[in-house]
Each structure stands twice: as C-alpha cells, then as structure tokens.
Amino acid sequence: MTTTTAATPPADRLASQSAFVAYVLKLCENNKNRADLRSGLGRPVERSNYMHRLLVPRLMDEEVHHRDARRAHYAVASLIAARPRAARDADAQAAEEAAEAGPPQDSARVTEWWNRPNLGASLAEAVNKKFIKPDTAEADLHLMARQSSDAIHIRLPALTRQLLDKGVTVDWAVLLHDLTWWNRDQDRIATRWLESYFRVRTRDLPDHDELSSTPEENH
Template sequence: MSDQVSAAGAPPKNGSERASDTFVTYVLDLCKVKKTQSDLRTGLGLPVERCNYLHRYLVPRLPERMHPDARRAHYAVAALIAARPRATREADTHAAGSRQPKPGWYQRANLGASLAEAVNNQVIKPGSAEGDLHLMARQSSGAIHPRLPALTRHLLTAGVAVDWAVLLEDLAWWNRDRDRIATRWLEAYFRTNAPEPEQDPAAGSSRLTEEN
C-alpha cells in the first residue's frame, strides 16, 4: 500500500483481527509498565512532532510510509489509552483475561454512541453532547485532537466505554472522509439516544372524544 492511510485501516485477512484492534492491544500491553504508560501519556493532545517520548514505542510498530493524519491518530489514541483513569485501567485488565468476541465492525460504538450513552446515564446534558458533535462535524482533525483528552476522560470516569479501535480508524480518515464519519457519529448518537416523540395534546383529546 503506497503512502499508507493507516495501519489501522487495513482490512483483516482470513478472519484475523483488524489492525486497529491489534494496535490497541499492543498499547494496552505497553501500559502495564508504569514508566511506559507515563511516557505515552505525555503525547496527550499533541502533534506527532511534539510526542518525543512516544517514538521509541510507536515508530517500530508503524509503517515508515504513512499518511500524517493516520500517524497522528495512532499517537493520539496511544496517549488517550495511557491516560485512562485508574478504575478504567483496572477494569480493562480484568476484561483482558476473559475476552469476549467483538460484534461486527459497524455494530461497534463510535464516539457518537458513547456520547449518547453518557446522556442516557445523565452524565452529559443533551445540549452539550449534541453541540460537541455538531461542532466537531465542522472541524478538521487538528481541531478535534486537543478536545479528546478531556472528553474521553469525562466519559471513562463516568463508566462509559470508548472503543479505541473505532476511534483510531475514524481519526485516521477524518480529514478525507469527514462528512461520512460525522454522519455516522450523529446517526449513532440519535439512534442510541432517541427521544420519545411528543404527543400533540389536540390529537390526544380528539382520540378520547372518538372513543367516548
């Protein structure tokens, strides 16, 4: 693959794990060492050129020829994983011992679905979640990256899971396929957080009159 878009975006072969999942598993294993986790965390919200402590762990893992957006997505997700709250890290360690089969790719939760779950759990107000999604839908990945550390930590602290592999692929493709990915996020949000339809009072009274 010339000028690779993303090691994460490569489709799985012969039923093997997606490259994005393999990368996430690699980073989760790295984070078992406290010093390594601390080094990876220094890249939070930063461009690759300022992630000096991450290179030793990620450069050997990533293709030499890689699109800059994809490279930054890998560095960003590695830092976000390293910055998980303690409770989330402990839960992930426990879950790693009994891994369940993952659902189909398009059934997995993207950031829109995670925000909807936070709204359903009354962790984030609907207006704030929708505002964040609509704002990100208009921005480049360069503007989104600095927002992710606070947003994902807020979700994780409240017990809302983030699918790192899905986020990795979405970020890797964002600048070249933003409308499609943003639409997926919004669709997932409104599908997961579908409000009850408002009933027209006049229509309700009309039905009661007919029944009587």
C-alpha cells in the same frame, strides 16, 4: 470525491487497528511506558518525543506513514495511557474476556465492527446515564462534524476523560479508525457519529419519551 474505503474498512485493517490498541494496552501495564505515552497527550507527533521508542517499532506499515494515520495512532496511544484507574481495570477485564472468546470469524468481523460504539454512541450513553446534558452532547457532535482533525485532536483529551470518569466506554480501535480517515472522509464519519448518537438515545429511552427538549426547556 469521497472514497468508500473509510466507510467499509477491510477486515485486515480492522484487525490491525485492534492489534495496535492491544499492543498499547499491554505497554501501559508498565508505569514508565504509560508515563511516556501519556506525555504526548494533546500534542502533535513532532512534540511527542518520549513516545517514539514505543511506537516507531510498531508503526512500520507504509499506510501509517501518512500524516493523519501517524497522528491518529499517537493520539489514541496517549489517550489510552491517560485513562483513569477504573477505566484501566475495566479494559483489562474486557481484554481477558475477549481472549477467552477468541477472534471472530472473518465473515463476521466487519459486521461486528459497526456494532461497536463510536464517539457518537459513547456520548449518547453518557446522556442516557444523565452524566452529560443532551444539548451539550449534541452541540459537541455538531461542532466536531464541522471541524478539522486538528481541532478534534485538541478536544479529545478532555472529552474522553469526561466519558471515562463516568464509566462510559470508549472503543479505542474505532476511534483510531475514525481519526485516521477524518480528513479524507469527514462527512461520512461525522454522519455515522450522529446516527449512532440518536440510535443509542432512542434505544435507551422509554417508549413515551422523546429526544426533544421539554416545553420548559424550549422557552
């Protein structure tokens, strides 16, 4: 039976995932740290030896000892470390703005979380900006919806790099949550990616446009 835990994460877990991302972003201000974290890009935890000195002291929570959670944290840390320079600068500015604004109230934290972009929303943004073709983005989403986390981990370095190179936001904390729970709540998370994709596509289209291909593309 699919649990509801992944669909409605408690505020303390959301805070923990966001804090981990902030920790990695801080680590990446040091070139050696960033290189060590980037060395695990696309690799399983067992082949990410240079990452351990930086992540093991942080990942002491019992829940992170679960294989999926541990791999998700290592994967997201390596993806953050592999960001292009423009994305690093944008993240630094966003962190400063968030620090000035202060943390949200506990009652608003979960609601705000679901308004943040997941992978489906990021792909929709890329399509709306004409960086990726709609058919390509939708095919990627439908393929990932059927795949195991192992296959998604292999795909993520190229996909996130493609998005970041075009200035499209990837919310690392949301991705961390989804990767952590993928094998235990795949259908629910995949549905949320697809719903977010079409919601953002529809929101940014002119009223007279449609999501479907043009007649010429259908022939």
